[in-house]
Amino acid sequence: MMILAFSVVPVTAARRAETVRVQINKEKKFAKSKLTIRFVELVEDSRCPTDAQCVWAGNAKIKIRVTANGRTKDLTLDTNGPHQGDTAEGFAIRLIGLTPAPKSNIRINRNGYVATLEAERLQR
Numbered sequence: 001m002m003i004l005a006f007s008v009v010p011v012t013a014a015r016r017a018e019t020v021r022v023q024i025n026k027e028k029k030f031a032k033s034k035l036t037i038r039f040v041e042l043v044e045d046s047r048c049p050t051d052a053q054c055v056w057a058g059n060a061k062i063k064i065r066v067t068a069n070g071r072t073k074d075l076t077l078d079t080n081g082p083h084q085g086d087t088a089e090g091f092a093i094r095l096i097g098l099t100p101a102p103k104s105n106i107r108i109n110r111n112g113y114v115a116t117l118e119a120e121r122l123q124r
Contacts (some may be wrong), residue, residue, distance in 0.1 A: 017120040019096065024113045027065075031101045035091055038065040039115050045074060049104040062115055066091070077117075085124065094118045 020028040020037065027038035043061040048054030057109045060079045065072060068089035077095040085094035096116040100108055 017118045019116060019118045021114050021116050022064075024111060024115075030119055031040060033091070033119070033121060034068055035089070035119055036067045036095070037117055037119070038067075038076070039113070040065050042110060042113050045108070047079065047098075047100075047102050049102045052104050062095065062098065062113075064093075064115070064117070066093060090122055091119045092122055 013020050013051050016033050018030050020030060022028045022037055022039040024039045024042060028035055029036045037077060039062060041063040043063055045058075045060040047057065047058035057080055059081060061076060063074060063076050066088040068091060071089050073088040075088055075093065076083070077086065077093070078084055079098055085092060087093070094117065096118050098116070099114050102108060102113060
């Protein structure tokens with residue numbers, strides 16, 4: 001017998017989403033809100049190289065630090081699977097992408113990663 005468990009983040013009606021690109025060890029402020037996101041760490045990158053054929057696309061996992069309304073919360077987000085998004089300080093935050101994409105013969109400098117994140121304020 002196999003048991004599967006998934007986490008679902010309930011999101012109520014939200015306002016228009018805003019997208020930013022954040023380089024690792026840097027932070028970005030969302031223009032339309034008092035939300036700041038810092039790309040803290042690349043936890044793992046097991047994505048399939050673009051020049052290879054893989055059975056599974058793989059996954060990259062990043063840690064971000066969300067600051068809003070004077071409060072801070074750390075989140076871990078994945079490029080694939082049920083943990084692409086989460087909520088923090090009244091915002092729904094989702095990892096849209098991570099660059100550069102891996103190639104089998106090139107080692108990526110850890111300081112070169114850039115996360116594309118989307119955030120939208122949740123209605124209260």
